[in-house]
Amino acid sequence: MWMLVIAFQKYSPFAGITGSEWVGLANFAGLLKDPHFYVLLRNTLAINLINLVFFFPIPIVLALMLNEVRHELFKKLNQSIIYMPHFLSWVVIASMTFFVLSVDVGLLNKLLVKLGFKAVSFLSAPHYFWGILTVQNVWKEAGWGTIIFLASIAGVDPQRYEAAVVDGATRFQQIWNITLPAIRPTIVILLILRLGNMADVGFEQVLLMMNPLVNNVADVFDTYSYTLGILQGDVSVGTAVGLFKGIIGLVLVWSSNYVVKKLGHEGIY
Incomplete structure (x- = not known):
């Protein structure tokens, strides 16, 4: 963590931390004054908001559906199938996307x-880019996210369901009135943590999927930091971008946790 001090310097690898020029908040000021900053902010927030709306609820729904499966072999088979994409690298996911969506060899275009x-x-169409990233995230990570919710559902007292059956509750009523309230604390905690990552977009995924035709909607803080810090050698600005993201995440976690507590729920601290 102490290496973050180079975000406040004009760092030179030859001079080292002690010999590099101290510039204070100049790197952060340069980032905020960069005309491209608002494009980075828009793309980062838009991708994360789309994921929050369309991706975050899916593991909850999958966990509820899997919990209703009574045939153990069928249940375990489905769990394995939806978990497996999590173990694929983004290189594999990007290659599969290319072979499905590309103009020349894409299976979908051949069908069309x-x-x-x-x-x-x-x-290469900018208006499809955010949607493609969201679909990739859903396919790769939704199944893995169900593990947490299934573990939370497993902690619900079975006697509550038995009492509901005696009272004549349907399966949907049991889910709505017993299961969902029981896992609400888990949902709230994961939502807070998700909000804390609003400034963070999967670097590998975006880097592999972006191209010059979609750069205007694909460039995010992570790729900007990579371009400046690694490709152009401006390590100080690259570090400043990373620290700026961390500060945004801290503020979002603190504020969302504060709101959750005000609404009467348990927060993360």
């Missing part, structure tokens, strides 16, 4: 052409 439609440039 056979049906009499024109091929669509999914990977």
